[in-house]
Amino acid sequence: MSAHLTDTRERFLRQIAFLIEIDRVKTIFRKTRLLSDKRYENDAEHGWHMSLMALILWEHSNQQVDISKVVKMALIHDLVEIDAGDTFLYAEDQKDKTANERKCAERIFGLLPEDQRDEYLELWEEFEAKETAEALFAGALDRLGPVMQNYYDGGHAWKMHNVTADKVLKVNSQIKKGSEEIWNYAKTLIEKVVERGDLECKDRQ
């Protein structure tokens, strides 16, 4: 085989090694259950749904976005949970989470050829930093899913983990930075869960 062919093959096999490793994200289960079944959702399903939310709802982003980039973020944002595990959005200590996830990002994206490793590490960092229009919109979609799941599931994950209405409203109000339209909708759902008595308002009392 010529040197060029050997390089192409080696590059291809590194890409395949990455694609095999990320299969494990299908075994990382979240705190929320499906809309269509009473079982917990895994990170691969969440990434798929979030990508479709991006494609369908992009016109509601506050700022113009490069939608392909938002979809890429949606597809890869939870790969870091392969080593770090799923962290509940309402967990008090998010510091360990960040360090563990960064270590995992370096390991997982490090399986790829260098140019792709750099591209995807950078994209993941951008998503985490929540500064660009794309990261803010992707962040809004990342939160929309669980709000809908809790709404259709009697506030299941919120109740299970003793999260109060104030905290749900506060944490999810970040959605507003990516999309006012999506936040209006999400806020209405949260308020309806409170009205139904499925979410406690302790912090307000």
Add this chain to the structure above:
Amino acid sequence: MSAHLTDTRERFLRQIAFLIEIDRVKTIFRKTRLLSDKRYENDAEHGWHMSLMALILWEHSNQQVDISKVVKMALIHDLVEIDAGDTFLYAEDQKDKTANERKCAERIFGLLPEDQRDEYLELWEEFEAKETAEALFAGALDRLGPVMQNYYDGGHAWKMHNVTADKVLKVNSQIKKGSEEIWNYAKTLIEKVVERGDLECKDRQ
């Protein structure tokens, strides 16, 4: 509310109705099991993995492709199985499949605002027709996943459904139309499954 606001809200709610309905694809199970666990894969997980294959392997497409379009195809190609169910790639009769899937495509994409309905119906038709560079490359990735899954799972799905080596090679040789590089790899995996004695060669005898 002004007429414009009512229209925007109505449009948003149609998009949300679509996003809720497609959750059901997470309950459609395929014939192959995960690479990382001995449970069957569902269509949402498959769509997620196929999208990442597209992003990582696009340079190996025989023809130049619009990669965002391939990713979109990967994300939506199996939505039609919500009503039609999963059809095994090696099933004899694919005629009913096509009619049922088209009916489902009209129902599911019909939940969206008209412009998006037309866009996604057209994209799904393009994927099915396997004529454009994007559809051929997406088709190759759609087949790569199950070949890898069978390779790492002792030919499980092929054995369970009595598919012979000749048929596996013939059906999957379609991969070549999208990517010679991916077909070289997939063919090697199939040949190794045969060498290991995990796939019968009846048709050859």
